[in-house]
Amino acid sequence: MKRIIPALLAATLLAGLPAAAQDLGFTATQPLQMPKDVYFGEVAGVATNSKGDIFVYQRSGQPTMSLGGSRSFAHSGTQLLEFDPSGKFVREIGKDLYGFLVAQQVRIDPSDNIWVVDSYSGMIIKFDPTGSRVLMLLGRKPESIDVPEPPPRAPRGNALPGAGAQQDLFDAAADVAWDAQGNIFVADGIGVNTRIAKFTPDGVFVKSWGSKGSDQGQFSAAHSVQLDAAGNVYVADTGNHRIQVFDNDGNFKSSITGVGDPAALCMTKGPHQYLFSSNSNPVDNLDSGGEIYKLELSGSVAGKFGHVGKRPGEFGTVNQVDCRNPSTLYVAEIGNYRVQKLALR
Amino acid sequence: MKHFLTSAFAAALLLCAAGPALSQSAATAEATAPNLNYQAVPNFFKTPAGDYMGETQGIATNSKGDIFVFFRGNHSRLWEFDKTGKFVREIGKNYYGFLFAHSVRVDAHDNIWAVDEGANLITEFSPDGSKILTVLGHRPAVTDGAVATPHGPNPPDQNYTFCRPTDIGFDPQGNIFVADGYCNNRVVKYDSAGHFLAKVGGSAPGKGNEEFNLPHALQVDRQGNVYVADRTNNRYQVFDNNLKYKASYTNVGTAWSDCISTEGDHQYLFVSNSNPNGNGPGTWAKTGQIYKMELDGTVLGKFGHAGKLAPGFQVVHMMDCRNPNVLFEGEIESWRVQKFVLQPSK
Numbered sequence: 001m002k003r004i005i006p007a008l009l010a011a012t013l014l015a016g017l018p019a020a021a022q023d024l025g026f027t028a029t030q031p032l033q034m035p036k037d038v039y040f041g042e043v044a045g046v047a048t049n050s051k052g053d054i055f056v057y058q059r060s061g062q063p064t065m066s067l068g069g070s071r072s073f074a075h076s077g078t079q080l081l082e083f084d085p086s087g088k089f090v091r092e093i094g095k096d097l098y099g100f101l102v103a104q105q106v107r108i109d110p111s112d113n114i115w116v117v118d119s120y121s122g123m124i125i126k127f128d129p130t131g132s133r134v135l136m137l138l139g140r141k142p143e144s145i146d147v148p149e150p151p152p153r154a155p156r157g158n159a160l161p162g163a164g165a166q167q168d169l170f171d172a173a174a175d176v177a178w179d180a181q182g183n184i185f186v187a188d189g190i191g192v193n194t195r196i197a198k199f200t201p202d203g204v205f206v207k208s209w210g211s212k213g214s215d216q217g218q219f220s221a222a223h224s225v226q227l228d229a230a231g232n233v234y235v236a237d238t239g240n241h242r243i244q245v246f247d248n249d250g251n252f253k254s255s256i257t258g259v260g261d262p263a264a265l266c267m268t269k270g271p272h273q274y275l276f277s278s279n280s281n282p283v284d285n286l287d288s289g290g291e292i293y294k295l296e297l298s299g300s301v302a303g304k305f306g307h308v309g310k311r312p313g314e315f316g317t318v319n320q321v322d323c324r325n326p327s328t329l330y331v332a333e334i335g336n337y338r339v340q341k342l343a344l345r
Numbered sequence: 346m347k348h349f350l351t352s353a354f355a356a357a358l359l360l361c362a363a364g365p366a367l368s369q370s371a372a373t374a375e376a377t378a379p380n381l382n383y384q385a386v387p388n389f390f391k392t393p394a395g396d397y398m399g400e401t402q403g404i405a406t407n408s409k410g411d412i413f414v415f416f417r418g419n420h421s422r423l424w425e426f427d428k429t430g431k432f433v434r435e436i437g438k439n440y441y442g443f444l445f446a447h448s449v450r451v452d453a454h455d456n457i458w459a460v461d462e463g464a465n466l467i468t469e470f471s472p473d474g475s476k477i478l479t480v481l482g483h484r485p486a487v488t489d490g491a492v493a494t495p496h497g498p499n500p501p502d503q504n505y506t507f508c509r510p511t512d513i514g515f516d517p518q519g520n521i522f523v524a525d526g527y528c529n530n531r532v533v534k535y536d537s538a539g540h541f542l543a544k545v546g547g548s549a550p551g552k553g554n555e556e557f558n559l560p561h562a563l564q565v566d567r568q569g570n571v572y573v574a575d576r577t578n579n580r581y582q583v584f585d586n587n588l589k590y591k592a593s594y595t596n597v598g599t600a601w602s603d604c605i606s607t608e609g610d611h612q613y614l615f616v617s618n619s620n621p622n623g624n625g626p627g628t629w630a631k632t633g634q635i636y637k638m639e640l641d642g643t644v645l646g647k648f649g650h651a652g653k654l655a656p657g658f659q660v661v662h663m664m665d666c667r668n669p670n671v672l673f674e675g676e677i678e679s680w681r682v683q684k685f686v687l688q689p690s691k
Binding site for chain 2: 336
């Protein structure tokens with residue numbers, strides 16, 4: 001409660017209305033043109049580069065287990081697609097790549113390198129801007145995958161549940177982000193582990209923080225991570241109905257509440273930064289939620305828009321928001337198998 | 346002879362209005378229903394060279410006469426043929442929502458709806474099949490691992506997810522009805538935007554009115570009434586538009602699949618007394634025909650018979666009867682689809 005009051009006060013001052021966020025109007029289009037015989041599946045990720053090219057990381061094709069001796073090997077089922085700024089299909093990147101199993105997120109760094117996060121292979125894969133070369137990997141895909149998965153191993157030593165091992169092995173990685181120095185922050189994430197892991201720009205493990213729980217510094221899930229220009233770390237703590245803010249070393253600073261259950265975050269660039277946060281509906285609920293909030297970094301609500309649904313202009317389990325241009329967003333929907341382009345008024 | 350006696354006995358019971366205790370595996374209408382004249386159109390479908398159909402679960406036509414066949418290949422495949430039976434295209438190749446085909450239906454706007462009981466997903470494709478317009482349900486996450494039909498009691502049904510859904514239908518207002526399915530036992534109504542409105546049945550199977558044991562197919566008439574093939578209960582249950590019980594038709598056999606004609610002022614109901622999987626001894630004598638009925642349950646006639654070779658039926662799984670005098674059907678155990686021309690009813 002103590003944490004909510006400042007945010008409410010700030011929102012009240014900003015909008016001039018008590019606790020009622022301004023509803024931002026928008027128009028939605030679906031400009032991406034798929035090539036013949038390629039279909040959208042669960043669109044987990046969408047991101048733009050500095051040229052306006054659009055990258056879509058989606059669960060499609062047919063995830064497949066190959067039975068081999070006593071072990072089963074999982075492959076395919078996920079695609080990374082590139083479109084030009086008009087929405088015209090350009091190419092598929094990483095076709096049949098070893099680490100592509102279940103698409104989770106795609107992010108573009110300030111040098112236009114393409115980073116994808118695959119939750120089932122537990123890998124963060126960095127491609128060059130053309131997508132033709134793999135530059136760096138974090139995590140390692142399990143050699144074989146048992147279905148169903150065996151119960152998780154108990155944490156070693158005194159580690160708390162969800163704290164993960166102090167290294168770059170992820171359980172179900174969810175997101176990746178960078179600070180101004182290029183340090184890498186991985187949300188690990190949406191499986192057994194619920195922690196944020198920090199790496200140097202060269203991929204050397206620095207530290208990780210967080211464990212499973214609802215106290216300050218703990219996560220129900222670390223579903224999305226973004227950083228502001230000052231290096232503060234914003235984590236969508238899905239399930240605990242809050243965004244937790246940490247300094248660059250993982251020290252807890254504050255929580256942002258009153259924005260539903262945050263699942264996808266996007267930090268705008270420029271001198272005045274905003275944080276977009278999606279209160280994404282669970283796939284089995286189409287009766288409430290779905291709105292996206294535009295937040296000041298203080299946590300006050302600058303506005304909100306949209307709601308759950310299947311029609312154009314409605315949202316079905318938004319898993320990523322791209323906000324390179326803060327008034328032209330792209331949203332990737334797991335529930336509606338599409339990417340929508342939103343022009344905010 | 347034995348078989349004849351059995352059905353004659355059953356028919357006699359029916360005539361005496363003997364009540365609901367009949368064994369329903371044989372169609373009690375069989376002895377009394379007149380035979381309808383019909384002609385098979387042999388080798389109507391021209392499949393692409395070097396490619397094959399599998400279990401042909403679904404078949405449907407659009408307003409232009411194009412025919413869509415949804416079958417089980419290495420995963421679900423959806424093929425389009427033109428009205429002459431010439432192959433046009435494959436739709437949904439490598440699509441995420443295609444695992445194990447069950448039904449395809451075409452709505453009043455010629456959008457194509459594919460029901461996949463492996464992915465627990467229903468997909469609306471644009472009329473040319475190039476775009477996904479709507480998905481209903483959710484394919485279980487790969488990370489959840491393999492979940493077979495649950496042992497023991499089914500988990501509670503959820504408003505927006507399905508458990509091996511079987512079929513879909515639409516009323517004139519565009520509301521959506523889903524038969525769900527092999528592990529839920531219910532019919533769900535959604536508005537045209539996919540919002541939950543009502544349901545009948547639940548996760549547990551049952552025998553009473555408004556209960557199901559494997560709702561396997563459904564169709565909706567112009568008044569918005571819903572006709573559900575309640576397969577394991579060997580009956581069709583009829584509901585009003587709000588899914589309130591109206592009637593049961595129990596005299597037409599195994600209740601695998603139904604179809605309601607849409608061309609012309611008069612709507613007919615076709616139902617299939619499909620021969621059960623496996624072709625057990627004696628089953629062909631009791632099952633196999635397709636019945637033509639009035640919507641009120643009056644049986645007008647029957648045609649066809651079980652058989653391995655065309656034009657016999659090998660577990661009819663779905664029928665298209667847009668034109669009540671031209672019937673398309675898909676069969677599980679022959680991997681084929683067939684076209685029939687029927688004598689019109691007077």
